[in-house]
Amino acid sequence: MYAANSVQPVANVSVDNMNKNxxxxxxxxxxxxxxxxxxxxxxRLNTFATWLLDDSTQxxxxxxxxxxxxxxxxxxxxxxxxxxxxLIETVKxxxxxxxxxxxxxxxxxxxxxxxxxxxxxxPCHQEPFNSYSLAELATSKGxxxxxxxxxxxxxxxINTHLDAKPLRGIRATQLQQINNHITTYHTGHKVIxxxxxxxxxxxxxxxxxxxxxSINGLIDSTPNAAATFARLIRFDYILTNxxxxxxxxxxxxxDEKNQNNPILMVSDHEGLEATLNFTSL
Numbered sequence: 081m082y083a084a085n086s087v088q089p090v091a092n093v094s095v096d097n098m099n100k101n102x103x104x105x106x107x108x109x110x111x112x113x114x115x116x117x118x119x120x121x122x123x124r125l126n127t128f129a130t131w132l133l134d135d136s137t138q139x140x141x142x143x144x145x146x147x148x149x150x151x152x153x154x155x156x157x158x159x160x161x162x163x164x165x166x167l168i169e170t171v172k173x174x175x176x177x178x179x180x181x182x183x184x185x186x187x188x189x190x191x192x193x194x195x196x197x198x199x200x201x202x203p204c205h206q207e208p209f210n211s212y213s214l215a216e217l218a219t220s221k222g223x224x225x226x227x228x229x230x231x232x233x234x235x236x237x238i239n240t241h242l243d244a245k246p247l248r249g250i251r252a253t254q255l256q257q258i259n260n261h262i263t264t265y266h267t268g269h270k271v272i273x274x275x276x277x278x279x280x281x282x283x284x285x286x287x288x289x290x291x292x293x294s295i296n297g298l299i300d301s302t303p304n305a306a307a308t309f310a311r312l313i314r315f316d317y318i319l320t321n322x323x324x325x326x327x328x329x330x331x332x333x334x335d336e337k338n339q340n341n342p343i344l345m346v347s348d349h350e351g352l353e354a355t356l357n358f359t360s361l
Contacts, residue, residue, distance in 0.1 A: 098198070100231040101358055102327065103141040105318055107274040108334070108351035109241070114149045114160050114189050115218055122163050124346050129170040131334035131346075139174060140353070141230055143196040144239040144274035147347075149189040149219070150181070164194065177201040177228075184208070184220035191222045193239045193275075202227040204236070205261065211253040213245040223258050223275075225266075233358055236266045240275040248285050251278060255292055262296045270323040270358070273298060276349065281305075281314035297321035301354050302329035308350050311339075316352045322359070329354040 098104075110128060112121040125148070131137055148167065151159040168178045177197040181190040191208065195201065206224035223240035240258060242251045255277075262271060273293075279285050290300065301320045308316040308331055320326070332351045338344035 098139060098141065099355075102355055103230055103233075103235065103358075104138065104353065104355050105142045105144070105272060105274065106140045106332070106351050106353045107144045107146075107239075107276075107316055107318055109146040109276040109316065109347055109349035110148055111347040111349065112148050112160065112163065112192070114151050118147065120343065121160075122166075124344075125163055125167050126170075128334045128346050129167055132171050133174060139198060141198050142228060142235070142237055142272070142274075143175065144237070145194040145196070146239070146241040146276045147192045148194045149192040150183075151189045152184050160189070168194075168196070171196065174198065179203060179224060179226050181220075181222075181224065182206055188218040190220050191224070192219070192241060193222075193224050195224065195226060195237060195239050197228050199228050199230045202229070204265070207257075209243075209254045209257060211250050211257075213243050213247050213250055215245050216243055221254075223261075225261065233270065236262075236269045236271045238262070238271070238273045238275075240273070240277070242275070242277045242279070244278050248288075251285070252288065252292065255289060259292060259296060262298075267296070271296065271298065271321045272324070272356070273319040274317065276316050278315050279317075293319060301326045301356065302352060305329055305352055306331045308352055310348060311350070314352075316349060318352060318354045318356075320356060324356040325359050327355045327357050 111118045148164050150161045175196040179195040179201050181193050184190045204225040208220045208222035225238045228235045228237050242254050298319045298321050301318045308314045330353050333339045334346040
């Protein structure tokens with residue numbers, strides 16, 4: 081089910097200054113597609129890592145990344161693997177735990193999903209989507225699920241990246257696959273679902289998504305967030321169930337100076353962060 085090296089624990093990081101009754105979450109699509117777009121990915125990942133380590137960037141508990149793709153080793157010699165490893169190694173002083181996508185048995189590149197954490201990660205499950213558009217055949221998109229424990233609070237964290245093509249039915253089916261996993265294995269747990277869902281905020285598809293996810297009590301934890309893609313629309317989400325309440329949220333850029341430069345900008349997306357309080361039911 082898991083790659084042998086999919087979780088990398090290292091020396092503990094000091095988290096004494098973090099609020100024990102809440103968690104800070106960041107989701108960020110980093111645009112490191114190995115086939116289309118995403119040029120200068122090594123340089124941009126380095127800029128992102130520098131931002132995470134900067135003293136002015138407040139420590140996150142959990143970081144969910146998308147589009148940190150690694151190619152199939154049998155087809156394209158693991159292209160992207162070293163860049164992903166460099167990112168993980170560079171930030172491990174603050175984020176000593178990581179969870180990476182499985183090597184795809186089919187397709188050119190893996191799901192591109194990565195989870196970084198200041199707290200111990202225990203893998204639960206990851207799998208590719210059963211439905212996808214023809215344009216996504218080269219990518220083994222899916223979701224990854226893990227348990228992250230903070231101050232005796234077990235958090236189920238799911239990171240995903242849904243189909244990018246204008247086929248709403250496929251994304252609905254992919255969401256249902258995640259929904260079914262939550263219903264089967266994580267009813268009653270503290271669940272955080274993050275990622276680039278390629279669903280425009282406020283659209284009918286967005287409302288249908290919320291209706292579908294409501295079976296597991298999931299809601300949009302940042303309903304008033306600004307645009308995250310091309311500064312025009314929001315595709316990125318942090319969804320939580322009834323065990324959390326949101327105290328603050330923001331759209332953030334790892335490199336505001338170059339965010340409008342198509343060559344130098346860290347990503348065509350911006351990050352979405354939220355501070356989530358644990359609630360007692």
